[in-house]
Amino acid sequence: MTGGNDGLDGTTDRTTTDGFDDAIERVDPSDTDADGRSAIVAKRVDSGTADLTEISQLTRAAGYGVVGSLTQTRTEDAAFMFGEGKVAELRDLVRRTGAGAVIIDNDVGPYQTFNIGGELPEGVEVIDRFTLILEIFGQRANTRKAQLQVELAELRYELPRAEAKASLAKRDERPGFMGLGEYDESVERDIKRQISEIRDELESIADKERARREQRRESGFDLVALAGYTNAGKSTLMRQLAAELDVDENEERHPDLDSTAESQDMLFTTLGTTTRRAAMEKRDVLLTDTVGFIADLPHWLVESFESTLDSVYRADLVLLVVDASESVEEMREKLVTSHDTLYERNEAPIVTVFNKVDRLEPGELADKRAALSGLAPEPVAVSARTGAGVAELRDRVEGELPDWERERLMVPVSDDAMSLVSWIHDHAHVDEETYADEHVTVAFEAKPSIVARARSKAAELAPAGST
Numbered sequence: 264m265t266g267g268n269d270g271l272d273g274t275t276d277r278t279t280t281d282g283f284d285d286a287i288e289r290v291d292p293s294d295t296d297a298d299g300r301s302a303i304v305a306k307r308v309d310s311g312t313a314d315l316t317e318i319s320q321l322t323r324a325a326g327y328g329v330v331g332s333l334t335q336t337r338t339e340d341a342a343f344m345f346g347e348g349k350v351a352e353l354r355d356l357v358r359r360t361g362a363g364a365v366i367i368d369n370d371v372g373p374y375q376t377f378n379i380g381g382e383l384p385e386g387v388e389v390i391d392r393f394t395l396i397l398e399i400f401g402q403r404a405n406t407r408k409a410q411l412q413v414e415l416a417e418l419r420y421e422l423p424r425a426e427a428k429a430s431l432a433k434r435d436e437r438p439g440f441m442g443l444g445e446y447d448e449s450v451e452r453d454i455k456r457q458i459s460e461i462r463d464e465l466e467s468i469a470d471k472e473r474a475r476r477e478q479r480r481e482s483g484f485d486l487v488a489l490a491g492y493t494n495a496g497k498s499t500l501m502r503q504l505a506a507e508l509d510v511d512e513n514e515e516r517h518p519d520l521d522s523t524a525e526s527q528d529m530l531f532t533t534l535g536t537t538t539r540r541a542a543m544e545k546r547d548v549l550l551t552d553t554v555g556f557i558a559d560l561p562h563w564l565v566e567s568f569e570s571t572l573d574s575v576y577r578a579d580l581v582l583l584v585v586d587a588s589e590s591v592e593e594m595r596e597k598l599v600t601s602h603d604t605l606y607e608r609n610e611a612p613i614v615t616v617f618n619k620v621d622r623l624e625p626g627e628l629a630d631k632r633a634a635l636s637g638l639a640p641e642p643v644a645v646s647a648r649t650g651a652g653v654a655e656l657r658d659r660v661e662g663e664l665p666d667w668e669r670e671r672l673m674v675p676v677s678d679d680a681m682s683l684v685s686w687i688h689d690h691a692h693v694d695e696e697t698y699a700d701e702h703v704t705v706a707f708e709a710k711p712s713i714v715a716r717a718r719s720k721a722a723e724l725a726p727a728g729s730t
């Protein structure tokens with residue numbers, strides 16, 4: 264996917280700064296993608312040093328080679344986002360590298376995008392962080408739901424821009440704004456209509472998923488979701504915990520489901536959701552792997568993916584996976600982003616999982632636990648790669664799931680009684696099954712809702728008071 268780029272840490276893009284209007288500029292023409300798409304990454308920060316690591320990873324995940332970079336520390340310029348002199352430098356850098364796109368790790372307004380584009384050689388695209396993420400999602404979207412979510416996000420991104428174009432066109436200042444021809448209010452109306460149609464279709468998909476989740480709960484499954492920052496190791500951990508292949512047989516086929524949940528050292532490897540049965544001692548657990556979180560996403564982009572995140576929000580337990588091989592600072596930022604994403608909607612208890620402990624030095628784990636105890640109380644340390652700590656994680660999952668009830672039912676032997684007994688076997692953990700005096704007795708443990716249903720089924724079979 265990322266052509267000849269192996270190192271994904273983007274560290275080559277970082278240098279020190281003099282603390283002023285720092286011009287960090289690197290050129291690496293060898294770093295072009297296989298299909299020749301190349302980009303310059305750029306970022307502005309108000310203060311401190313701009314870090315290009317993540318935007319470089321995202322750029323490569325979208326299939327571009329990173330051929331140059333540029334950063335600036337200064338307050339935002341209303342017209343160009345960067346200072347005008349910096350935009351001139353950007354133009355020179357584009358000329359020298361032959362880059363086809365400039366990827367800016369900021370929220371670039373529609374007018375700023377237009378202005379920067381006007382300074383660059385003809386045909387060079389100006390892409391901001393959100394558009395880049397949407398591009399990655401668009402490339403990975405391979406279910407109807409994922410495609411609709413991407414389309415919805417694109418339209419919601421486009422809406423304020425269409426408004427801007429309409430107002431520019433009205434003022435007759437820049438006819439053919441961005442080379443896209445005439446704009447008027449009908450474009451906005453059209454976008455709004457499409458948004459509402461897509462929402463309706465997504466809502467009906469979400470209804471079906473909700474019904475399926477309830478069905479699974481009724482069959483005695485506990486639903487556990489893997490959540491966490493992109494590239495934390497969720498899919499790798501899923502494979503460690505999973506007992507067998509997917510159970511989403513009713514769902515639209517998804518390449519992710521066919522063999523294994525994919526893992527790659529790349530941002531947003533997983534876009535859809537994958538559900539597998541987990542291998543547990545007692546409880547029947549369904550595990551769902553899902554799209555990773557990332558910082559600085561506008562609310563509309565998160566909302567567009569709401570139905571994907573529903574499998575996290577509506578789980579019985581969330582495993583929040585963190586890459587513990589990163590610095591405490593990075594871990595903290597990613598934990599904060601994850602908690603922000605979960606905060607309003609999540610209903611489930613959260614267990615934090617420190618992953619990739621195979622990469623830690625002795626003592627490092629204890630230090631990180633202590634430093635992050637506020638954000639990540641009692642984390643379970645695992646290596647999804649080697650399997651270390653995974654047994655402890657299973658125990659912890661079983662311990663955190665809502666308690667089961669014990670019950671003992673006795674019913675007269677009959678065909679209906681036998682089908683009740685087999686229903687109980689399917690939905691509960693049976694401790695004992697005995698036959699005496701034409702009665703069958705089953706002692707079992709199950710979720711309270713399953714126990715209640717077994718009781719009422721038994722009551723229909725047995726004369727009152729016989730249990």
Ligand SMILES: Nc1nc2c(ncn2[C@@H]2O[C@H](COP(=O)(O)OP(=O)(O)OP(=O)(O)O)[C@@H](O)[C@H]2O)c(=O)[nH]1
Binds near residue numbers: 556
């Ligand atoms: N050393 C080490 N590497 C790991 C471990 N777990 C995962 N990785 C690597 O980390 C990278 C990301 O793993 P994934 O499982 O794809 O991560 P993810 O959270 O599913 O990522 P997205 O789907 O992209 O959000 C891959 O290169 C994995 O091989 C681990 O325990 N130790």
Ligand SMILES: [Mg+2]
Binds near residue numbers: 552
């Ligand atoms: Mg994944």
